[in-house]
Amino acid sequence: xxxxxNFVLTCPIPIQQYPTVLLAHxxxxxxxxxxxxxxxVPAFSNQTLNVRxxxxxxxxxGQNLAFTxxxxxxxxxxxxxxxxxxxxxxxxxxxxxxxGARPLYLSVGFILEEGLPMETLWQVVQSIAQAARAxxxxxxxxxxKVVDRGKGDxxxxxxxxxGIIEHPQTIAPQSVQPGDVVILNGDIGRHGIAxxxxxxxxEFETTIASDSAPLADQVLQLLxxxxxxxxxxxxxxxxxxxxxxxxxxxxxVEIAIVETQIPVQAEVQGACEILGLDPLYVAxxxxxxxxxxxxxxxxxxxxxxxxNRTTDPITYRVxxxxxxxxxxxxxxxxxxxxxxxxxxxxxxxxxMESRIGAQRIVDMLSGxxxxxxx
Amino acid sequence: xxxxxNFVLTCPIPIQQYPTVLLAHxxxxxxxxxxxxxxxVPAFSNQTLNVRxxxxxxxxxGQNLAFTxxxxxxxxxxxxxxxxxxxxxxxxxxxxxxxGARPLYLSVGFILEEGLPMETLWQVVQSIAQAARAxxxxxxxxxxKVVDRGKGDxxxxxxxxxGIIEHPQTIAPQSVQPGDVVILNGDIGRHGIAxxxxxxxxEFETTIASDSAPLADQVLQLLxxxxxxxxxxxxxxxxxxxxxxxxxxxxxVEIAIVETQIPVQAEVQGACEILGLDPLYVAxxxxxxxxxxxxxxxxxxxxxxxxNRTTDPITYRVxxxxxxxxxxxxxxxxxxxxxxxxxxxxxxxxxMESRIGAQRIVDMLSGxxxxxxx
Numbered sequence: 152x153x154x155x156x157n158f159v160l161t162c163p164i165p166i167q168q169y170p171t172v173l174l175a176h177x178x179x180x181x182x183x184x185x186x187x188x189x190x191x192v193p194a195f196s197n198q199t200l201n202v203r204x205x206x207x208x209x210x211x212x213g214q215n216l217a218f219t220x221x222x223x224x225x226x227x228x229x230x231x232x233x234x235x236x237x238x239x240x241x242x243x244x245x246x247x248x249x250x251g252a253r254p255l256y257l258s259v260g261f262i263l264e265e266g267l268p269m270e271t272l273w274q275v276v277q278s279i280a281q282a283a284r285a286x287x288x289x290x291x292x293x294x295x296k297v298v299d300r301g302k303g304d305x306x307x308x309x310x311x312x313x314g315i316i317e318h319p320q321t322i323a324p325q326s327v328q329p330g331d332v333v334i335l336n337g338d339i340g341r342h343g344i345a346x347x348x349x350x351x352x353x354e355f356e357t358t359i360a361s362d363s364a365p366l367a368d369q370v371l372q373l374l375x376x377x378x379x380x381x382x383x384x385x386x387x388x389x390x391x392x393x394x395x396x397x398x399x400x401x402x403x404v405e406i407a408i409v410e411t412q413i414p415v416q417a418e419v420q421g422a423c424e425i426l427g428l429d430p431l432y433v434a435x436x437x438x439x440x441x442x443x444x445x446x447x448x449x450x451x452x453x454x455x456x457x458x459n460r461t462t463d464p465i466t467y468r469v470x471x472x473x474x475x476x477x478x479x480x481x482x483x484x485x486x487x488x489x490x491x492x493x494x495x496x497x498x499x500x501x502x503m504e505s506r507i508g509a510q511r512i513v514d515m516l517s518g519x520x521x522x523x524x525x
Numbered sequence: 526x527x528x529x530x531n532f533v534l535t536c537p538i539p540i541q542q543y544p545t546v547l548l549a550h551x552x553x554x555x556x557x558x559x560x561x562x563x564x565x566v567p568a569f570s571n572q573t574l575n576v577r578x579x580x581x582x583x584x585x586x587g588q589n590l591a592f593t594x595x596x597x598x599x600x601x602x603x604x605x606x607x608x609x610x611x612x613x614x615x616x617x618x619x620x621x622x623x624x625g626a627r628p629l630y631l632s633v634g635f636i637l638e639e640g641l642p643m644e645t646l647w648q649v650v651q652s653i654a655q656a657a658r659a660x661x662x663x664x665x666x667x668x669x670k671v672v673d674r675g676k677g678d679x680x681x682x683x684x685x686x687x688g689i690i691e692h693p694q695t696i697a698p699q700s701v702q703p704g705d706v707v708i709l710n711g712d713i714g715r716h717g718i719a720x721x722x723x724x725x726x727x728e729f730e731t732t733i734a735s736d737s738a739p740l741a742d743q744v745l746q747l748l749x750x751x752x753x754x755x756x757x758x759x760x761x762x763x764x765x766x767x768x769x770x771x772x773x774x775x776x777x778v779e780i781a782i783v784e785t786q787i788p789v790q791a792e793v794q795g796a797c798e799i800l801g802l803d804p805l806y807v808a809x810x811x812x813x814x815x816x817x818x819x820x821x822x823x824x825x826x827x828x829x830x831x832x833n834r835t836t837d838p839i840t841y842r843v844x845x846x847x848x849x850x851x852x853x854x855x856x857x858x859x860x861x862x863x864x865x866x867x868x869x870x871x872x873x874x875x876x877m878e879s880r881i882g883a884q885r886i887v888d889m890l891s892g893x894x895x896x897x898x899x
Contacts, residue, residue: 177671220632297551311685
């Protein structure tokens with residue numbers, strides 16, 4: 152397919168259109184998708200990679216392992232609700248959780264910039280250690296590189312993770328079926344907006360904190376309870392909209408969601424309006440969607456609600472886009488919730504019934520909305 | 526030990542002495558060692574990490590896995606004998622090989638700088654794919670981040686790897702015993718000098734090429750042949766001298782090596798003299814040392830020679846340091862070779878008998894010799 156015969160092949164990305172790498176190539180949207188699909192997957196092609204899931208599922212001498220990697224380049228390093236250290240643990244733990252694995256071991260690779268204050272490194276290291284204890288994973292191997300001043304940006308961290316899959320289910324886009332309901336475990340947009348608020352110097356009545364959190368426990372609880380889980384996906388770069396599109400595409404289905412069912416914290420909604428962002432595309436670090444058969448949905452919701460209870464006012468947008476009036480409710484036991492369902496086979500379409508009753512196509516993130524949010 | 530009780534602890538690196546991260550903190554020498562020993566290991570402490578080996582050995586439901594990570598920040602991206610892509614595969618494969626594991630799966634995490642030519646990325650991707658095929662490993666999961674122009678340096682790559690340990694031996698510093706011989710698989714210094722020659726614009730009669738190569742096959746052959754391997758270590762950052770010191774320290778032994786037994790390619794020796802470098806400290810990417818009992822040494826050498834045959838002229842320095850006359854021999858079947866032995870228990874000392882018969886202590890690399898060579 153690629154250089155199996157040592158042919159020098161033409162670059163699969165149209166060079167005239169994209170002569171260089173853009174920020175959007177890492178943004179979780181269309182350009183990143185193109186890079187993965189046209190360049191990486193064909194070049195590295197194998198059965199495991201081709202599944203295109205958050206973590207690779209590996210069968211090894213009778214054991215089913217999950218293996219995943221993520222680099223973290225978030226800016227600033229510290230933000231309300233977290234920092235690059237806890238993010239690097241939670242993000243990778245969550246990728247393992249998204250195949251239903253029990254996270255066990257992490258590696259940590261630092262790329263430090265010459266001149267980084269030693270105290271900053273120490274704070275990040277403590278945060279990694281604390282987050283690893285909270286997520287019940289061990290850091291068993293590591294690496295440290297230092298690059299010259301001006302060739303990095305403080306700290307970049309790679310964490311890779313190994314987990315064990317102890318259930319017989321195939322949690323993957325390919326298992327998604329028409330009739331499945333889509334459950335969202337909480338309100339969306341906090342992480343991206345928390346980062347942007349710091350960067351832009353925005354102040355709100357209360358500080359918007361990242362939702363960064365480990366998700367493995369609640370996924371394992373769902374599995375232990377015998378819930379049939381068809382697919383899981385955490386809503387990081389590209390947000391809910393991109394995650395839905397990725398799964399719709401990989402599963403070959405149409406997904407219909409209902410806008411008024413999607414919870415957004417009131418201040419996040421306000422910040423999105425100020426910043427001209429759509430919360431559907433804003434990154435989260437403690438939110439995921441689960442595809443389950445309708446008959447398992449209520450039991451799944453009951454379990455997920457024990458983990459995601461909130462007393463923050465949650466907003467469901469009810470009016471038209473030009474005149475957004477939000478009603479704040481105490482949804483302390485109303486999130487997580489069902490936000491939509493799989494309506495049939497298709498080439499991969501996500502539709503949303505808007506608050507005024509109209510249907511529109513929800514596309515994958517185009518361009519770069521929020522660079523370096525993870 | 527660290528923040529188990531959520532105490533805010535003092536930074537374990539003396540801030541007055543090292544207020545910021547220096548290039549040497551990633552150089553493989555004393556400062557990196559201090560960072561690992563005072564900060565990372567105590568903060569992340571667990572039984573597996575504390576072994577301090579190239580890869581973590583993990584017992585998982587009856588299987589023994591190896592897990593390792595490395596980030597690659599080499600500059601320039603392309604050099605004689607390799608590039609950042611093949612290096613990222615070989616380096617991680619070799620870390621797995623150093624615990625005697627069969628490398629199976631790699632992750633690849635890219636941190637790209639905005640503005641990187643797409644063709645450059647494509648070349649690196651092809652090189653990764655080719656090196657993975659050569660090393661018989663699959664790339665099963667990946668990640669791509671893009672940082673703004675001026676906040677990275679073209680391409681950084683993290684590869685993490687999983688291997689399986691199919692032998693019952695404990696290949697680790699703790700298994701090293703007095704009486705063990707130290708075998709080196711080839712001439713040293715090529716990789717670091719190949720990189721430096723490009724950076725400094727040095728030209729030699731023949732181009733010095735990196736020794737970058739996957740080592741797992743020959744290690745597995747040694748194991749299959751029933752060689753008792755006590756420890757293995759690849760000679761990357763900090764070179765042979767630092768690897769010997771790390772093992773001597775972790776094993777609590779004294780190691781004595783003989784300078785005239787250490788092969789160096791004639792042109793590498795010449796370049797080292799021009800650059801004021803000691804080949805003992807120069808990084809390699811296809812060289813390793815093996816600690817084996819004396820009775821297994823000849824059989825080990827026979828196997829290793831089938832993998833490391835060279836027709837390049839190899840130099841053994843024979844005169845005094847002020848007046849180096851090298852004798853070039855056809856050592857096509859003389860490398861690998863025994864370079865020394867473990868002479869007793871100690872706090873961790875490496876001694877070298879020099880070419881004039883004197884003994885000197887060989888210390889760990891101090892400061893930063895060659896930044897960003899891997």
